[in-house]
Amino acid sequence: MASSRIVYLNGEFVPFDQARVPVMDRGFLFADGIYEVSAVIDGRLVDNAAHLARLDRSLSEIGIRNPHAAAEWEGLQTELVARNGVTEGLVYMQVTRGVAERDFAFPARGTPPTVVMFTQAKTVLANPLAETGAKIVTVEDLRWKRRDIKSVALLAQVLAKQAAAEAGVAEAWMVEDGAVTEGSSSTAFIATRDGRLVTRPLSTALLPGITRAAVLQLADEASLRVEERLFSVAEAHAAAEAFYTSASAFVMPVIAIDGRTIGEGRPGPLTRRLRDLYIGMARAA
């Protein structure tokens, strides 16, 4: 990583090596915090207002005051992107309940939240995996019951992604009561043999993906048939197409699930179309 890397910490832009968070930070001790990720392409943030709205909602759900209005956040993000010279990649934001002596209950009112942002340069548009398509595995969903909150408590997702890595694949879809909830860091979609797009409806069982919402809107505008309902692992195995969406993967084709080939074993036409539509939207915005 470049020695010139700059991160944002509690009101200041700081050289990466000098940015320090105290041991008593509640994010470190309790995973008591929220994060958000926005993509950057062509040097610009993608669908950022929706990410900032979700950040605000997640913070509010766990009673952390949002330290910035959306316009302030965007100003800070934009400056951080510029300072790091990122034209393609992502901006990571995290807000924790701050620093206090270790005690489970909330610290005194007025304890300032800890605010961290950093950028990662990354190939988003010309991602080679989007050309070949990704293989994935399914794993048990081990998470808590409020997955609609974008909490930094990501241990179940860490274990899921490690299971994927050990299987030599890119992503793991998590499964509860036989139905796919979502990917470890993405929303899961399948397409049926008669061309219907299927994804799980929003609830506390999954994160309301910002890319999911954009893709559903694009599908609607393209008059595609969409079903928001639960789908089983067996249905995914037998799907004509599958893909997952996230801020950094955009629309990622899936070509194998648990070693079973999906469709023709290459990115399907519906998936390709949605990826193109999404990229068009992201560039135009």
Ligand code: PMP
């Ligand atoms: N589900 C989970 C569990 C995730 O971590 C992510 C990535 N943040 C997503 C879905 C996709 O959400 P988004 O499209 O907003 O990046």
